[in-house]
Amino acid sequence: MNYEPEIQEYITAERSLRVLVVDDSSTVRRSVREVLELAGIEVEEADSGKRALQSVYEKVPDLIVLDVSMPGMSGLSVLKALRNSYSKIELPVILVTPADSPGENVLALDLGANDYISKPLDLDVMWARASNQLMQKQAAEYMRTAKTRLEQKVRQRTAELDAINAKLKQEIKERAQIEDRLQKQANYDQLTGLPNRQLATDRLKQTLIKARRQNLRPCVAFVDLDNFKYVNDTLGHAAGDELLREASRRLLSCARKSDTVARLGGDEFLLILDDEGNERLSERELAIRHVGDRIIESFSQPFELEGKSVRVTPSIGFAIYPEDGADGDILMRHADVSMYRSKNEGKNLYCFYSPDMTANAKMRLNVESQLRLALERNEMQMAYQPIVDIKTGKICRAEALLRWQSAELGEVSPNDFIPIAEEIGAISEIGQWAIEQACSQVKIWRDAGWDDIVVTVNVTARQMQSDASIVDVIKMALLKNGLTTDALQIELNENVLIKENRNVADVIQQLTDMGIRLLIDDFGTGYASLSCLQRHRFDAVKIDRGFIRSILENEQDASLVKAVIALAQSLDIDVISEGVEHKSQLNYLLRARCRYAQGYYYSKPVSDSRFFALLHKASRKPVAHNGLELVSAKA
Numbered sequence: 001m002n003y004e005p006e007i008q009e010y011i012t013a014e015r016s017l018r019v020l021v022v023d024d025s026s027t028v029r030r031s032v033r034e035v036l037e038l039a040g041i042e043v044e045e046a047d048s049g050k051r052a053l054q055s056v057y058e059k060v061p062d063l064i065v066l067d068v069s070m071p072g073m074s075g076l077s078v079l080k081a082l083r084n085s086y087s088k089i090e091l092p093v094i095l096v097t098p099a100d101s102p103g104e105n106v107l108a109l110d111l112g113a114n115d116y117i118s119k120p121l122d123l124d125v126m127w128a129r130a131s132n133q134l135m136q137k138q139a140a141e142y143m144r145t146a147k148t149r150l151e152q153k154v155r156q157r158t159a160e161l162d163a164i165n166a167k168l169k170q171e172i173k174e175r176a177q178i179e180d181r182l183q184k185q186a187n188y189d190q191l192t193g194l195p196n197r198q199l200a201t202d203r204l205k206q207t208l209i210k211a212r213r214q215n216l217r218p219c220v221a222f223v224d225l226d227n228f229k230y231v232n233d234t235l236g237h238a239a240g241d242e243l244l245r246e247a248s249r250r251l252l253s254c255a256r257k258s259d260t261v262a263r264l265g266g267d268e269f270l271l272i273l274d275d276e277g278n279e280r281l282s283e284r285e286l287a288i289r290h291v292g293d294r295i296i297e298s299f300s301q302p303f304e305l306e307g308k309s310v311r312v313t314p315s316i317g318f319a320i321y322p323e324d325g326a327d328g329d330i331l332m333r334h335a336d337v338s339m340y341r342s343k344n345e346g347k348n349l350y351c352f353y354s355p356d357m358t359a360n361a362k363m364r365l366n367v368e369s370q371l372r373l374a375l376e377r378n379e380m381q382m383a384y385q386p387i388v389d390i391k392t393g394k395i396c397r398a399e400a401l402l403r404w405q406s407a408e409l410g411e412v413s414p415n416d417f418i419p420i421a422e423e424i425g426a427i428s429e430i431g432q433w434a435i436e437q438a439c440s441q442v443k444i445w446r447d448a449g450w451d452d453i454v455v456t457v458n459v460t461a462r463q464m465q466s467d468a469s470i471v472d473v474i475k476m477a478l479l480k481n482g483l484t485t486d487a488l489q490i491e492l493n494e495n496v497l498i499k500e501n502r503n504v505a506d507v508i509q510q511l512t513d514m515g516i517r518l519l520i521d522d523f524g525t526g527y528a529s530l531s532c533l534q535r536h537r538f539d540a541v542k543i544d545r546g547f548i549r550s551i552l553e554n555e556q557d558a559s560l561v562k563a564v565i566a567l568a569q570s571l572d573i574d575v576i577s578e579g580v581e582h583k584s585q586l587n588y589l590l591r592a593r594c595r596y597a598q599g600y601y602y603s604k605p606v607s608d609s610r611f612f613a614l615l616h617k618a619s620r621k622p623v624a625h626n627g628l629e630l631v632s633a634k635a
Contacts, residue, residue: 020061092136226347243312251269400434443482464503490517
């Protein structure tokens with residue numbers, strides 16, 4: 001039985017939550033109080049460890065935000081005392097630690113802290129982590145209450161209902177599994193237990209903050225398992241999963257306690273190699289080489305899978321701060337490029353990043369130079385992919401997607417040119433052109449009789465933060481085409497929301513006040529999506545295609561999709577499932593009460609004229625349970 005909709009309803013219900021803020025600084029306490037009270041949370045304060053314990057023993061709060069460094073009784077001493085009486089689930093504790101004390105962070109986690117935040121305090125990070133812990137606490141409370149009710153029922157009916165008793169025991173087991181998954185899924189990979197991309201990105205951010213202050217040279221390493229697909233195809237996914245678990249153990253054995261080993265997805269791993277500052281500059285690269293040598297040596301021993309000895313080697317790419325990148329995104333990208341260099345040069349080796357190391361680097365320069373002329377040469381085009389009402393088969397939206405057919409480079413993928421456009425500052429001009437084209441096109445469709453068709457346009461983080469106001473661009477495009485605000489919907493992905501600052505929040509509010517409908521893309525890939533629903537009004541969410549792809553095979557993905565749908569319905573938000581490619585996936589979503597779908601099952605992105613033909617076809621024949629069958633595989 002699936003209980004996740006019940007848990008989501010319990011979490012989103014109106015509940016009085018109480019947080020105890022412990023800090024000897026009244027300024028810090030006041031800042032934290034203001035953020036929490038905006039969310040309707042009751043806040044108690046304590047200016048010392050002793051008063052904190054007195055407050056807890058009088059009335060146990062739902063969460064404690066506890067400063068480590070206080071005169072008298074320290075935060076760690078308070079934590080030890082609390083853990084003698086309360087578990088991490090019963091009383092979550094977030095430690096506030098100095099930014100340059102990784103050892104103290106590890107000690108705090110060992111002593112029972114649920115999480116930590118580094119000073120100086122980032123209130124957005126504090127709120128995201130506090131809300132995450134509060135949601136987990138509420139989920140745990142729900143589970144304990146439900147478990148108690150069920151156990152009472154079991155005791156009453158055991159004698160006469162053995163069959164029902166067995167079923168109830170299974171339900172208790174499932175509930176316990178859900179509770180454990182809710183605690184871990186936000187930050188940890190379910191298969192290996194390693195930090196996931198979300199947590200690794202946060203740790204890299206903290207590592208770079210420390211590096212800038214202390215002039216350190218941390219390193220990012222990408223590790224990819226050579227021929228992993230061959231193992232999956234020949235021995236099966238179970239063997240592939242065991243290979244990933246064992247590979248995780250070997251990578252951990254090659255890292256220090258201060259390092260981070262994370263799984264990004266598939267057979268890709270990330271290592272953040274901390275610089276403890278005890279090596280001379282000339283010795284740093286040598287120390288990193290030693291790590292690479294240890295990894296290669298560790299993987300030299302065969303893996304025992306399904307009774308067979310299998311040799312799998314690693315390809316490793318290194319990127320060092322600051323010479324290979326000044327921020328986490330660039331370092332990770334350059335480490336990825338270095339890793340592919342290792343693969344191209346024969347695998348089972350490591351490479352350090354250099355700007356001219358591959359043809360990809362040269363290609364990037366070509367893309368950058370040609371991109372500056374793309375609009376002037378009329379090389380940009382728009383493609384449109386239908387979004388369909390699953391029940392009625394009606395095409396209700398069209399997602400506008402940028403396409404670039406360069407005279408010099410040929411067809412260039414948006415995944416290649418959009419990040420470059422953001423880096424060189426061309427995204428605002430290209431984004432303005434895309435919005436104007438999309439509005440012009442939806443005007444044509446509406447004038448032709450499709451009065452309620454809506455076009456959705458993707459907006460990047462850089463566009464939201466640009467000096468050129470995206471709000472003014474949208475206003476002018478709608479005014480020029482005589483459109484009302486219901487003709488346009490803006491898609492924001494989690495990069496926008498995770499990096500949200502005051503300017504982004506203001507833009508989101510302005511768009512909402514205008515009546516522009518907002519949609520979260522790739523929903524479900526991180527806790528930022530949940531927290532942003534509490535701050536802004538969104539009209540729709542898109543479930544990431546990664547969950548839809550494995551919805552019929554992966555029980556965890558299926559459960560998460562159902563939970564997202566239930567949560568969205570409780571908040572009166574539309575749900576769009578993207579990446580629908582098969583009828584079986586569509587039928588599953590229909591049973592799960594998902595309203596809208598998008599994907600190759602209906603149509604690939606097509607030109608404006610072919611989309612017009614799709615509108616005609618859908619109006620003549622419902623497509624609710626059949627693909628549009630209009631677009632060829634090459635379209």
